Amino acid sequence: MLSYLHAFHAGNFADVQKHGALALVQTMMQAKASGIACFDTHAGSAIYDLRGERARKTAEADDGVQKLWSAKDQLRSGDWKPFMEVLSGFNAGSGELSVYPGSPVWFQHFLRAGDALTLFELHPSESEQLAGWASRAPIRVLRQDGLSGLLKQLPPKQPRLLTLIDPSYEIKSDYIEVAETLGKAWQKCRHGVYLVWYPILTSGLQAQLKEAVRRTGVRKVLCSEVHLRNPPERGMVGSGMLVVNPPWGFDSRFAAMMDDVAGSDVLSLSQDLDWLVPE
């Protein structure tokens, strides 16, 4: 279908949760020196202009990263530091937050010499922009379906694996397909760390994804959900992340990060964090 463009949503509360989790996982994985193969199955275009027409049409970042940015001096968890450093790097000078980095940029920021990054993006203009951004770095951009593409690349050459699965869920069957791909990927690389983002919808479709993940046999699946305190009547009312094989201690550190934004009402969210499937 490919009608979704992330530029309308970049920097919203879901991106804060998703990229906050990604930055923390990468920080924690870097405690060991061995190389990491990173895959971003639905990469988007990498760089988003928060002052651009698309971002201003929805103004979603105003209730997401802009509020976090304004409250940056109140955040208690030190794990927001790398996140804020990435944002500051793109928004030096004026103090205003006008550029928001998408998932490829978060991956690239943490990349070390022995690591590798593969980005999948199917949308023609998004993948063209992505390739333009990535041409400055040793990163592979593949204009392929991210789910089947990922399976072809596993197991990776590097000893460790980090994968973000972040589709736009434009087709209802995506929920089941994501779960089935996760199950197959895990069979090929059981020690890999997999992050799966999903929307929490009034329709409840996300329950299919979680149920299907339970059926795959994948173990050690942490589930973080944030819910809008003032949700719309229809559509997306929250944001969910599954983290398969989270680094030890990730759960409490990520809960503290989300408490900073949810507990203190920076983003007017409530959070739940629990094991969907234990070890």
Ligand SMILES: C[S@@+](CC[C@H](N)C(=O)[O-])C[C@H]1O[C@@H](n2cnc3c(N)ncnc32)[C@H](O)[C@@H]1O
């Ligand atoms: C939610 S956005 C990605 C946002 C990005 N991961 C981030 O966090 O900045 C989903 C992206 O997946 C792309 N897409 C849709 N179907 C795809 C497929 N089958 N394979 C790869 N990319 C796809 C869309 O064009 C869109 O850019």
